[in-house]
Amino acid sequence: MTGRSRILVANRGEIAVRIVRACHTAGHEAVAVYSDTDKNARWVRMADEALHIGGSPAAKSYLNTDATLEAAKYAEVDAVHPGYGFLSENAAFARAVTAAGFTFIGPPPEVIELMGDKASARSAATEAGVPVVPGSRPVTDTDDAVRVAEEIGYPILVKAAAGGGGRGIRPVRDAEQLTEVFAGARAEAQSAFGDGTAYLERALPGARHIEVQLLADHHGNLVHLFERDCSVQRRRQKLLEEAPAPDLDERTRNELGEAAKRLGEHVGYRNAGTVEFLVDPDGRFYFIEMNTRVQVEHPITEAITGVDLVAEQLRIADGAELSLTQDAVRHSGAAVELRINAEDPDNGFLPTPGEITAFEAPGGPGVRLDTALTSGEQISPFYDSLIAKLVCWGADRRQAYARARQALSEFRVEGVASTIPLHRELIDDRELLEGPVHTTWLEERS
Template identity: 85%
Template sequence: MSGRGRILVANRGEIAVRVVRACHAAGHEAVAVYSDADKNARWVELADEAVHIGGSPAAKSYLNTDAILEAAKYSEVDAVHPGYGFLSENAAFARAVTAAGFTFVGPPPEVIELMGDKASARTAATAAGVPVVPGSRPVADTADALRVAEEIGYPILVKAAAGGGGRGIRPVRDRAQLEEVFAGACAEAQSAFGDGTAYLERALPGARHVEVQLLADEHGGMVHLFERDCSVQRRRQKLLEEAPAPELPESTRRELGEAARLLGNHVGYRNAGTVEFLVAPDGEFYFIEMNTRVQVEHPITEAITGVDLVAEQLRVAEGQRLSLSQESVSHRGAAVELRINAEDPDNDFTPTPGEITAFDQPGGPGVRVDTALTRGDRISPFYDSLIAKLVCWGADRNQAYARAGQALREFRIEGVASTIPLHRRLVEDPELLAGPVHTTWLEERS
């Protein structure tokens, strides 16, 4: 792909809108895909062309490699951008895209494969000299797991090697619980990810979840764009993220960035990716996984650095050099992202599909809303319940949170329950405002 091209956006929702806009800003045409449920969607309207790819269930549309490739051939595109979720970290899909003669807007398939398997990713990190959480090789069965767990020490986490996004993880406090859950955890992994392989990792109570954004090109350019703190979670699913990580010593910030670059160079990374770490209470940090795609929370990095991450993804896919160097990247102020989902936080986060009867977005300095929805649209039961991402920037952390509070007071969504009431409580919570929290902080307060 070079010059003015045509790019197929193999995704839906707010990320599809985001990528379509980035394509247009870069002078490219954008081709959307859509399922039966999404035929009148916002990204379909914004794209230069739209192709129907199947029924409403994701397996019949957004997870259907053959349908997406047929759409790419029909619309004569040059490249395919996978967004996040769905097939974005599927090495077989990336190979199929390139085998069909299109550019895959992401890392090489072999890197996706290497870093998508959590056990091989740990091995790669160790070989690169990046510290990893004490853990194991893949374990064969319950008896093997019990032996390994004694060596690592409890509490531990049973992790699906092919898991991701916080899924495929079972916390285990002692030997009796490991005996009880290990076989079931492997069976769940097989069902969810098509791979029942599991490994063990020591749990780090009180640790923060801190991730580093990477960009890399094929000419040897490799930069990190600082870090994001993603410790406000429920069942290992992120609810609120902020950048930069609060109260992180500058020495740790530098070491995290350099560790991410070290790993990226070691595996031959290209395009956008995120290296995720746990930062223990004593300040030591450990690699946990790498996401080989653009992240849901990428806008807060854009807010503090001024770098358009999707634009850089497209540049790299075209074979160009990154438009920035490590020396030219700096961060300013602070930003927070709140995931507004169609879920009822006061009823165990039960999903609430249905029609949005009112949708009033907030505005003002430093306020950004990424969404594909408006009044009259429907939240489909077939897909993720994300309604919008509210991103607020401020000259400092206090101003970012103050703007988030004001924006949440203005944000009105009716017809479906949403997580806005929870976020209103979070952005005014004295403990959260006082400084960093750990990954189980929210659950321990519930």
């Protein structure tokens, strides 16, 4: 991959739109792939070439390695960008891409494999001198789990070793509950991730979820781009993210950034990645996982630093050095991202697929809307229910929230239920405004 290249975008939705734009801005050609459902989608129309890779279910299209590689070969691309989700953290896919002669726009497969397994990721963090949440080795049966849990101390979390995105986690308060849920948790992990391995981790009541963005090239340069606070969650799924984290003292901020860098350097990281931490009420932080891809919430880091993360991904994959050094990375103002999903908050957040009959996007200073949808298009039942990511920047947190409040008042989506009404409530919530909040705040508020 050198100079003007052809890049296959192995994804769909708003992230596919985002990557196509970045490719074109950098002077590259973009090749899209699509399923039956997505044949007329926005990223398909934007791309220089688009290829059909299968039926609507993800397993027949966006999770189909063979079909994706066939498309890459047919289009004679130079590189493959996996976006987030689907095959983005699949080490076997990354190996298959490179074995086929293409550049994989992400970290080396062995790093994906190492950090994708929660147990080995914890070991790597410990070796790098990064604090980890007290936890266990992989546990194999209920009796073993009960013994280990007594050593760690309740409350605990039962976690799928191969899980991600907040999935595969069961909170447990005592030995009786652990006995009831452990076998089911392993079975659920096997079904969801193809791996039933589980481990235990101490729960940290009142903790915040804070993550640090990394970029690393092939020349030994690695930088962090500060942190994002992702504590507003529902069932461990992020709904609202902020950068920088509110009310985080500079000492903790610096220590988080340095810890993330140590881990990245220790595992030989390349490209974009995110190191995730829990920060307890006393300011102690603990590593929980690393996401070896671009994150859904990457736009708020772009908003406060002015760094185009996807453009940097393309530069790194092309063999170039990072366009910035750690000393040059600055953050300015504050940004908030609201995930607008086609879900009904008044009905247990039930997904609401269907046709969008009206769509009016907000605008104004500091307002960015990442979406692949508009009026007349469909929310498919086959994929994630994300409609758009509303990103608002301000000179300070108060202004960022004020702009988000105005943008939400302008944002109109009809035909499907959405989380816009919930976000209108959240953006005015006194506890959130005064901040910071913790990872179970929203559930306790409801």
